[in-house]
Amino acid sequence: MRLLEYQGKELFSKYGIPIPPSELVFDQQGVLEASKKIGFPLVLKSQLTVGGRGKAGAILKCLDESHLLPMFNELLHKEVNGELPQGILVESMLAIVKELYLSLFLNRGKRCYSLICSEEGGVDIESTSNKILVDIQLEGLSEHAVEDLLRNLQIEESRRRLLAEFVLKLVTLVKECEAELAEINPVGILSDGKCLALDSKVIIDDNSIFRHPDMKKYQQVSRLQAQAEESGFSFVELDGDIAIIGNGAGLVMSTLDLVSDKGGKPGVFLDFGGRATTETIYRALEVISKIPRVKTILVNLFGGIVRTDLVAQAIVDAYQDGIIGVPIYARISGAESEKARIMLSGTRAKIYESVEDAISSLMRFSVGVKT
Amino acid sequence: MQPNFDIFDLLVGKQEDQNFLQKPVIIQGITGNFGSSHTRLMKAYGTKIVAGVTPGKGGQDFEGIPVYNSIREVRKDYDVKISGVFVPAAFFLNAAKEAVDNGIKLIIAIPEHVPVRDAIEAVEYAKAKNARIVGPNTPGVIVPEVIKVGIMPHQPFSKGRTAVFSRSGTLMYEVSFHLSRAGVGQRIALGIGGDPINGTNLIEAFELIRNSDDVDSVVVVGEIGGDAEELLAEYILDTGFVKPVVAYIAGRSAPKEKKMGHAGAIIYGNYGSAQSKISKFAEAKVPVAKRPAEIPQLVLSGIARQAR
Numbered sequence: 001m002r003l004l005e006y007q008g009k010e011l012f013s014k015y016g017i018p019i020p021p022s023e024l025v026f027d028q029q030g031v032l033e034a035s036k037k038i039g040f041p042l043v044l045k046s047q048l049t050v051g052g053r054g055k056a057g058a059i060l061k062c063l064d065e066s067h068l069l070p071m072f073n074e075l076l077h078k079e080v081n082g083e084l085p086q087g088i089l090v091e092s093m094l095a096i097v098k099e100l101y102l103s104l105f106l107n108r109g110k111r112c113y114s115l116i117c118s119e120e121g122g123v124d125i126e127s128t129s130n131k132i133l134v135d136i137q138l139e140g141l142s143e144h145a146v147e148d149l150l151r152n153l154q155i156e157e158s159r160r161r162l163l164a165e166f167v168l169k170l171v172t173l174v175k176e177c178e179a180e181l182a183e184i185n186p187v188g189i190l191s192d193g194k195c196l197a198l199d200s201k202v203i204i205d206d207n208s209i210f211r212h213p214d215m216k217k218y219q220q221v222s223r224l225q226a227q228a229e230e231s232g233f234s235f236v237e238l239d240g241d242i243a244i245i246g247n248g249a250g251l252v253m254s255t256l257d258l259v260s261d262k263g264g265k266p267g268v269f270l271d272f273g274g275r276a277t278t279e280t281i282y283r284a285l286e287v288i289s290k291i292p293r294v295k296t297i298l299v300n301l302f303g304g305i306v307r308t309d310l311v312a313q314a315i316v317d318a319y320q321d322g323i324i325g326v327p328i329y330a331r332i333s334g335a336e337s338e339k340a341r342i343m344l345s346g347t348r349a350k351i352y353e354s355v356e357d358a359i360s361s362l363m364r365f366s367v368g369v370k371t
Numbered sequence: 372m373q374p375n376f377d378i379f380d381l382l383v384g385k386q387e388d389q390n391f392l393q394k395p396v397i398i399q400g401i402t403g404n405f406g407s408s409h410t411r412l413m414k415a416y417g418t419k420i421v422a423g424v425t426p427g428k429g430g431q432d433f434e435g436i437p438v439y440n441s442i443r444e445v446r447k448d449y450d451v452k453i454s455g456v457f458v459p460a461a462f463f464l465n466a467a468k469e470a471v472d473n474g475i476k477l478i479i480a481i482p483e484h485v486p487v488r489d490a491i492e493a494v495e496y497a498k499a500k501n502a503r504i505v506g507p508n509t510p511g512v513i514v515p516e517v518i519k520v521g522i523m524p525h526q527p528f529s530k531g532r533t534a535v536f537s538r539s540g541t542l543m544y545e546v547s548f549h550l551s552r553a554g555v556g557q558r559i560a561l562g563i564g565g566d567p568i569n570g571t572n573l574i575e576a577f578e579l580i581r582n583s584d585d586v587d588s589v590v591v592v593g594e595i596g597g598d599a600e601e602l603l604a605e606y607i608l609d610t611g612f613v614k615p616v617v618a619y620i621a622g623r624s625a626p627k628e629k630k631m632g633h634a635g636a637i638i639y640g641n642y643g644s645a646q647s648k649i650s651k652f653a654e655a656k657v658p659v660a661k662r663p664a665e666i667p668q669l670v671l672s673g674i675a676r677q678a679r
Contacts, residue, residue, distance in 0.1 A: 249633045253631050254619075
């Protein structure tokens with residue numbers, strides 16, 4: 001779960017990492033009040049879960065009141081990678097003399113946590129050379145040890161100490177909140193030497209949330225997402241018109257690739273997990289039926305232990321109950337496939353032995369619809 | 372790295388062993404829905420399941436398999452080194468520690484949704500006692516026609532000399548199905564797991580078969596997220612891995628910053644992108660199949676080249 005900037009900053013604050021004065025607003029009234037409270041100059045920042053905000057123009061500097069509402073309205077309606085903001089953070093624009101970079105992340109390859117520090121903040125960290133990357137223990141880390149770790153960084157002594165303090169606080173946050181990433185980019189240094197977190201990027205391990213009830217408030221799921229998750233499905237909405245469902249995340253991803261290679265545009269990724277019963281398939285179709293964009297459905301079911309007539313029953317039921325009206329192209333291999341074929345003969349569904357055959361037919365149909 | 376860890380010795384054994392091809396296995400969480408239905412399937416396949424463990428249910432019996440309260444009690448009656456863990460994610464860490472403490476050397480960790488912190492702790496705990504975890508969130512391990520510990524259907528697999536290592540369950544079945552149909556049987560198929568932390572990562576899986584005369588080729592089924600494939604490509608290059616390797620990467624068309632079903636299948640920036648993995652494999656001269664159906668041909672030509 002990736003937190004929004006303001007949520008990450010709430011956590012920073014809780015763990016003693018200073019942040020600039022700011023307020024989250026949703027309407028004109030709110031932004032006016034916030035501006036009075038905080039004072040100009042201000043920065044207006046779209047609250048998005050996707051990266052690349054700055055480049056997309058979703059962060060605006062506002063020097064006086066005359067620009068406030070136009071800028072606010074611009075941001076409120078600006079989509080970044082298909083995502084609209086979930087509020088605008090109004091933040092005091094401080095006089096920063098220096099920006100640093102700091103992040104603590106789960107190093108999957110090494111199965112530990114690693115720290116990246118750089119004297120060049122606010123930029124793409126991959127492009128900087130003056131940085132250190134070290135593995136660290138989350139337990140029993142002293143300030144002295146952190147300062148030692150930072151010794152290889154070309155940086156003023158006083159700043160090194162400030163940075164060490166921030167690192168320790170981030171370590172506590174990562175440990176206690178079970179974060180996979182906590183990044184401050186940039187850490188801003190004011191002329192009086194004080195340090196603040198000017199941005200936040202925090203990712204919490206979804207699988208740990210059951211023991212952190214306080215994190216639940218940050219979970220944002222759409223109604224459809226919630227419905228899908230309740231049924232035990234993994235569900236991702238994409239922007240195309242072909243819904244792709246199957247049993248297994250890897251298999252569905254692979255199907256997405258095959259469809260894209262043929263020029264198709266996936267609109268839904270839905271993995272209904274290990275058990276393909278009449279009921280699960282029916283529920284998956286039910287979720288998909290609520291997305292009007294979807295014009296065709298591709299089912300990729302790896303059989304072996306799946307009875308294809310049970311899958312066919314779900315499809316027959318879904319058509320009969322009027323849940324779905326669009327054609328279904330299904331790759332179903334497994335027991336009773338002849339029976340399944342007969343069951344589906346009067347419907348808009350077709351069964352194929354290989355997924356590539358199913359995709360070819362589906363693409364022929366979609367091209368026919370468009371021309 | 373655990374250089375002396377011999378997974379075939381554990382799963383198959385040596386000819387002179389009394390229990391050659393019949394290595395005993397326990398199932399932690401045998402009385403759960405999932406544990407019991409798959410115990411039945413594993414047993415039907417020929418896996419010798421000697422006992423189940425569910426705290427508080429000791430003394431019961433699951434279709435002829437005795438249930439114990441703890442592994443310590445099992446060990447009084449059986450010398451067993453393999454456990455299939457089917458407990459809920461929240462209990463995984465304790466179950467893994469109990470297994471390690473009681474002499475289990477190979478822990479096949481089925482549960483999905485294990486927190487990262489628990490997975491790291493379990494893996495470190497196992498390592499310290501020279502035990503090995505496969506998973507979590509793995510479909511398990513199968514040595515076709517000998518043993519399966521996990522939840523995979525057996526139909527796609529056939530006996531042979533290829534090793535299949537996969538981050539995805541169903542893709543492991545799909546790819547093995549294509550291989551089997553093309554006459555390329557498997558010596559072992561092992562699910563790395565779909566989580567960010569893997570008890571046995573791709574490099575460690577390669578170490579398991581590196582010196583095995585029974586394995587003549589390797590198929591790696593990777594996916595977006597993390598850098599396991601990149602590190603593997605470096606390992607293949609740096610250590611001069613000689614067996615032919617074929618790779619497949621799922622998720623080329625996946626959007627960034629969206630979790631694609633598996634906890635570990637997510638791209639941040641360029642970190643974890645399919646492109647990064649594919650280009651690293653190219654550097655290591657590992658052919659990357661574009662479709663699962665292409666894999667058998669690439670394996671066969673790799674083996675043919677090797678023979679020349």
